[in-house]
Amino acid sequence: MAAEIVLTDTEFERYRDLIYNESGINFTKTNRSILEGRLKERLRNTTGVTLASYFTSISQNKEELKSFLDSVTTNLTRFFRNQAHFEALERHVIPELMNIKKATGNTTIKIWSAGCSTGEEPYTIAMLLSEILPPPWKFEIVASDISLKCLMTGKEGFYTDTRIEGIPESYLKKYFDKVTGGYKIKTAIMSKIRFDYHNLKNDSGLRNLDIVFCRNVIIYFDEITQAGVVNRFWDSMAGKSFLFIGHSESLFGMDTKFEFVKTQWATLYRKWI
Numbered sequence: 001m002a003a004e005i006v007l008t009d010t011e012f013e014r015y016r017d018l019i020y021n022e023s024g025i026n027f028t029k030t031n032r033s034i035l036e037g038r039l040k041e042r043l044r045n046t047t048g049v050t051l052a053s054y055f056t057s058i059s060q061n062k063e064e065l066k067s068f069l070d071s072v073t074t075n076l077t078r079f080f081r082n083q084a085h086f087e088a089l090e091r092h093v094i095p096e097l098m099n100i101k102k103a104t105g106n107t108t109i110k111i112w113s114a115g116c117s118t119g120e121e122p123y124t125i126a127m128l129l130s131e132i133l134p135p136p137w138k139f140e141i142v143a144s145d146i147s148l149k150c151l152m153t154g155k156e157g158f159y160t161d162t163r164i165e166g167i168p169e170s171y172l173k174k175y176f177d178k179v180t181g182g183y184k185i186k187t188a189i190m191s192k193i194r195f196d197y198h199n200l201k202n203d204s205g206l207r208n209l210d211i212v213f214c215r216n217v218i219i220y221f222d223e224i225t226q227a228g229v230v231n232r233f234w235d236s237m238a239g240k241s242f243l244f245i246g247h248s249e250s251l252f253g254m255d256t257k258f259e260f261v262k263t264q265w266a267t268l269y270r271k272w273i
């Protein structure tokens with residue numbers, strides 16, 4: 001169906017409700033045109049498919065639904081995005097965790113990059129921790145997203161020349177191999193990260209995490225969904241642990257037990273029980 005797609009109000013509401021129920025992503029009247037654009041893109045080059053028949057198809061076929069949800073996500077990311085967070089990670093969070101954990105003899109720092117997009121965020125964390133953690137300290141990262149396409153890019157670890165902007169020269173030399181058309185992350189870093197499909201609407205099953213990064217993700221959810229996601233983070237985190245959300249996001253006014261932490265570099269949240 002190459003013709004112009006114009007959603008009627010009823011069609012918009014059906015698609016909007018399905019997307020919201022399945023992913024928490026909240027399309028409103030103001031960003032309705034984004035949904036129209038994504039549907040147009042999705043149905044381009046398909047013949048005989050109408051908005052109604054496509055709706056039936058995604059309602060009945062789980063795989064088609066997954067790839068439709070993938071197509072409505074916004075995946076903008078970059079290496080070292082919001083440098084201040086990584087300063088706070090290095091100078092505040094890691095020293096605090098090392099202090100607390102050393103008494104237990106547990107020298108592994110467990111991290112979750114939730115809504116990791118194409119992998120730049122977990123790879124940034126992995127490079128930074130490789131630089132700063134002295135032996136015997138180790139780290140493990142789970143990186144998850146609802147977008148299968150993004151997860152594939154993350155797993156492959158290949159980034160074109162334009163996408164490696166922001167990576168310090170010394171990191172680029174140490175942690176990437178130059179290949180045709182771009183750079184490929186070295187296996188030593190890649191092996192620290194497990195990329196996994198996960199929808200934040202559900203419990204991840206992860207427990208005892210020391211750090212959760214969920215930046216620029218809850219901004220796409222409404223308040224109820226945000227609270228559900230954040231409280232599931234609480235359940236997956238260790239008694240003393242830290243949560244980073246995007247710098248334009250906030251837990252202000254939300255019914256949550258997270259404490260606000262203001263460091264010299266950035267603000268973040270902690271679970272402190």
Ligand SMILES: C[S@@+](CC[C@H](N)C(=O)[O-])C[C@H]1O[C@@H](n2cnc3c(N)ncnc32)[C@H](O)[C@@H]1O
Nearest residue numbers: 023073076077115117145146147199200215216
């Ligand atoms: C703008 S990107 C943020 C990437 C990275 N965290 C950063 O700050 O650079 C938002 C990501 O959240 C993912 N996302 C949206 N809804 C999700 C859900 N319900 N479960 C898991 N991931 C979701 C999208 O697929 C997208 O890759």
